[in-house]
Amino acid sequence: IVTLQVxxxxxxxxxxxxxxxxxxxxxxxxxxxxxxxxYGARPLRRYLERHxxxxxxxxxxxxxxxxxxxxxITAGPGGTLEFAVVKKPSTSSMEMEWExxxxxxxxxxxPETEAPxxx
Numbered sequence: 223i224v225t226l227q228v229x230x231x232x233x234x235x236x237x238x239x240x241x242x243x244x245x246x247x248x249x250x251x252x253x254x255x256x257x258x259x260x261y262g263a264r265p266l267r268r269y270l271e272r273h274x275x276x277x278x279x280x281x282x283x284x285x286x287x288x289x290x291x292x293x294x295i296t297a298g299p300g301g302t303l304e305f306a307v308v309k310k311p312s313t314s315s316m317e318m319e320w321e322x323x324x325x326x327x328x329x330x331x332x333p334e335t336e337a338p339x340x341x
Contacts, residue, residue: 223263224249227270228295235278238289239310242274247297255301273303281305 225244232242244252256269274295281287290310298304 223257223266224252224270227263227266228274231270231274238282239291240278240287240289241292241310242278242295243292244295245297248295248303251297251301251303277303277305281307 228242228244228249232240235242252266252269252273256266257263258265278287278293287293287307288309290312292308292310294306294308296304296306
C-alpha cells in the first residue's frame with residue numbers, strides 16, 4: 223500500500239524528473255505509524271503528505287533537491303524517515319545525438335549536387 227502511494231507521489235514530480243524510492247523498512251515504518259483499518263488509506267495519505275511531500279517541498283525550496291534526481295527514502299533512528307538525494311546519471315552526449323536521415327515526409331531526398339564548374 224505504501225509503495226503504491228509513494229509511486230503516486232512520484233508521478234507528481236515527473237515534470238522535474240525526480241524519482242522516489244522507499245525501502246521496505248521505511249515503508250513498514252510509515253504503515254505502522256499511519257495505517258488505521260477503520261479509516262483505510264486516508265490517514266496514510268495524510269501522513270505521506272505531512273512527512274514526505276512537506277520534506278521534499280522544503281528540499282526543493284532550499285535547493286538541496288534539484289531536477290534530474292533520485293530520492294531514496296529510508297528508515298532512520300528513532301522512527302524517522304531519512305531522505306538521500308542522488309543525481310541521476312546523465313546520458314553521454316554520444317547517446318543523445320542522432321543523425322538526421324535523408325528522408326523528409328517519408329520520401330527520400332535527392333542528394334544535393336555541386337554546381338558544375340563554368341570555366
